[in-house]
Amino acid sequence: MEHLTYFKVENFKRFESFEMDDIGQFNLILGDNNVGKTSVLEALLFDEDISKFIQNLGVVIYHVKNFKTFNGSYLDYFLNREGYQKHLTFYISESNFFTIQKEGDKWFYRNLPIVRRSVVTKLINAPARVLAEPEKIYLYRPNSEYKSISSLLSVSYISVFQSYDEDLISFYSSYIQTSKLQKRNLIESLRAIIPTVENIEVSTGEFLQPTLLIVRSDKDSVIPLAVFGEGSIKMFRILCEIVKNKGNRVMIDEIDAGIHFSRMKLFWKTILKAAKDNEVQLFITTHNEECLRYFKEALEEEDMVPLQKDARCFTLEEIKNGQVKAYKTGFEGFQHAIDMNINIRGGKVYG
Amino acid sequence: MDRPVLIFVEGDGDELFIKKYLEFLSLPVVEIVATGGFKKLSSEVVRNRFFANTDAGGINLVIFDADRDTNDGGFEKRKNHLTGQKADLKLEFELFLFPNHQEDGEFENLLEKIIADKNRFVLDCFDTYLSCLQTRNSEYKDLNLPPVKSKMYSYWDVLPKSRSQKEAFKNKGERFYHDPNFFDLNHPYLEPLKSFLTKHLS
Structure with missing residues (x-):
């Protein structure tokens, strides 16, 4: 998958139309509460494979709402309710876009070979139910059983709610442990926070539940990942996603949650380097001023300077008629904002 | 004030003074952006602040130093320069130049007049x-x-x-603008600035 340099979405959640241009490899998405930062991450889960896209949206509903049930098509949940337009359109360049149209009560997606069209039409119109089981999203089909359509693990989206849950162990077992190369990449990156890490194992052994264990070169005993604290767990999850999604994009909501400020610079350096090495495009939201300052400081370190040209900051602002516009700032402008304490996080600041 | 107002100044000292003066005039204390100097008008992040406020239907006020010919300024020259920048960068703003939008000088010259x-x-x-x-x-x-x-x-x-004043001066950046033992905020030399702020913030 080529990295996005342009993205526009129409009629998606609060956006009638929302556009980002000159997108880089490392993108911060900033803005006031309820301006739509998380919605941007969700919209970026679009996939030209419509069935994959529907699955991604199902997973988002699970993360965001933790719905026991959701009646109606997943697409209904994401359609802008304010406007009169009944279509969702995603642009990956100004001339390359795809549209899913709602006519009456039905959704249609026509840019497909006829042989797949009926299958996809059924999929996007099926009443969906998200069941609160740990790892699966189910699609309810009338006169049929609940059918698993997706795994929570399959989506390159890290919600603010995710911590050391069973899904992290499953994720590691399913996607990282099975590939020597990916495992080696992960361990390399993890050394930034656990310098002597030699191996990662999944063990039941003396533990009641499957547990991620860290093997260190300077110690004889192994130690559960959870012992290293919330920041290390978060880093582990992000690095797993980056390694697994080599060449693709990863969306991370409120990246600073659970990270102590003293670790933030190292945290950023590790993530940015891993993303560079794995050619992963990052879209990251945060509200945290310190987090932004450490993003700048991480990229100012000598070995990180070449990455500055790939950094972008998009500040979302509500403009006239409730529309939302993204204002892009490159790294030089971002530095200036942080150094001069110019508000780049959006919203209004009153004395 | 029925449109959001954003004020752009050069540095932290100007920002603090304008904030205190707005309080003194009982005008709304709106957001003030310290840009880092008149040359920073073209900085991407500063331009974005202009554009976002204009897009939201707001008014931008620029309050910079006129400076002097010794530092490539002077009232007319700086006014022309900034007006040119306004057009080139497609910015929308109303302009006031310290000390009194007539003379050459800086923010500090205004303060000297109103002690x-x-x-x-x-x-x-x-x-x-x-x-x-x-x-x-x-x-x-x-x-x-x-x-x-x-x-x-x-x-x-x-x-x-x-x-407590010593402590505030040294560690909290207090400059006693509200204290008549230090400054006279009713001084006639402030009239042009007062008119400019009142016009856009009332």
């Missing part, structure tokens, strides 16, 4: 000190002559202060 009358001697003493140094400059060519900013600093520094 409490009884303290005028402090600045006179400073001028005498500076003149004396200048007479010796031919002898000692590398003398570090104090800039205009240090004149005002010495004004704040030398005047008697309570213990």
Whole structure:
């Protein structure tokens, strides 16, 4: 998958139309509460494979709402309710876009070979139910059983709610442990926070539940990942996603949650380097001023300077008629904002 | 004020003064952006602040120094430069230049005019000190002559202060603009600035 340099979405959640241009490899998405930062991450889960896209949206509903049930098509949940337009359109360049149209009560997606069209039409119109089981999203089909359509693990989206849950162990077992190369990449990156890490194992052994264990070169005993604290767990999850999604994009909501400020610079350096090495495009939201300052400081370190040209900051602002516009700032402008304490996080600041 | 107003100034000192002066005038204390100097008008992040406020239907106010010909400024020259930048960068704003939107000078020159009358001697003493140094400059060519900013600093520094005022001055950046023992915010020299702010913020 080529990295996005342009993205526009129409009629998606609060956006009638929302556009980002000159997108880089490392993108911060900033803005006031309820301006739509998380919605941007969700919209970026679009996939030209419509069935994959529907699955991604199902997973988002699970993360965001933790719905026991959701009646109606997943697409209904994401359609802008304010406007009169009944279509969702995603642009990956100004001339390359795809549209899913709602006519009456039905959704249609026509840019497909006829042989797949009926299958996809059924999929996007099926009443969906998200069941609160740990790892699966189910699609309810009338006169049929609940059918698993997706795994929570399959989506390159890290919600603010995710911590050391069973899904992290499953994720590691399913996607990282099975590939020597990916495992080696992960361990390399993890050394930034656990310098002597030699191996990662999944063990039941003396533990009641499957547990991620860290093997260190300077110690004889192994130690559960959870012992290293919330920041290390978060880093582990992000690095797993980056390694697994080599060449693709990863969306991370409120990246600073659970990270102590003293670790933030190292945290950023590790993530940015891993993303560079794995050619992963990052879209990251945060509200945290310190987090932004450490993003700048991480990229100012000598070995990180070449990455500055790939950094972008998009500040979302509500403009006239409730529309939302993204204002892009490159790294030089971002530095200036942080150094001069110019508000780049959006919203209004009153004395 | 039915449109959001954003004020752009050059530095932190100007920001603090405008904030205190808005409070004094009982005008809304709106967001003030310290840009880092008139050359930073073209900075991407500063331009974005202009655009976002304009897109939201707001008004931008620029309050910069006129400066002097010694630092490539002067009221007319700086006004023309900024008006040119406004057009080139497609910015929308209303402009006011310190000290009084007529004369050459800086923010500090405005402060010099509005100090409490009884303290005028402090600045006179400073001028005498500076003149004396200048007479010796031919002898000692590398003398570090104090800039205009240090004149005002010495004004704040030398005047008697309570213990809490000393603490606030040193550690919290307090500059006593509201205190009539230091400044006269009713001074007629402030009228042009008052009119400019009142027009856009009432």
